[in-house]
Amino acid sequence: MDDDLVFKALADGSRRLLLDRLHRKNGQTLSDLCQGLEMSRQAVAKHLVLLEEANLVAVQWSGREKLHFINPVPINEIAERWIVKFEQPRLRALSALKGALEKAKPPKN
Amino acid sequence: MDDDLVFKALADGSRRLLLDRLHRKNGQTLSDLCQGLEMSRQAVAKHLVLLEEANLVAVQWSGREKLHFINPVPINEIAERWIVKFEQPRLRALSALKGALEKAKPPKN
């Protein structure tokens, strides 16, 4: 995975917005994603290309429609690496542990 | 916290390198951080300003020296928010749980 492409892709607010939209509703077409934005279709298309190149969205053609699907893996990989690198890993782990336990064993005692 | 400033600050490889260096050795001066880089001092200074504005590094003057300290909070906040947003929280929690358990109870069985 190319870190730099991911960071650069995430650096733009419009692209983060597109990821947001795909997160809310996956598999949207280019036209779908243009709705309500104050950008031309081509501007959106360019952003989507960058997101694809960063491997943050995957596409699938269906006839004349290009469906866009979010791929959370790169974000997660970066987050994992940067968290363990720059943060108190112990605190995070404990916090996650707490949450995991609460979910794994609901009302046990 | 201004998400956009943080994302934009992280978008540049030179700035991520500076964060790396501060992570390895905190509290370095501008001159320290310039050592071995193929950039002018002013270029480095500019990068550091952006990192400061994103609240990723804090500075403290000591005489004529400006000491730079890394601040991991913004990275962590963004990571937290984007993880829960775009990732399978359960998988992450379980993974963290596993690691936490391994650390918490070393060779128990």
Place this chain on the structure above:
DNA sequence: TTGACATGCAACCAAATGGTTGCATATAAG
């Protein structure tokens, strides 16, 4: 087949970005 719809491609443009150089200022050291 014809027309509407969905997308791609290319040229172009303004603004932001990352870098440089030159000079100024403040502090430490001899």
Place this chain on the structure above:
DNA sequence: CTTATATGCAACCATTTGGTTGCATGTCAA
């Protein structure tokens, strides 16, 4: 005091970036 060191400020420059418009291509529907 003089000099060297550490940093800041401002102007300038080339490239990248985010956007536009115009036109081409491919697919579905009447």
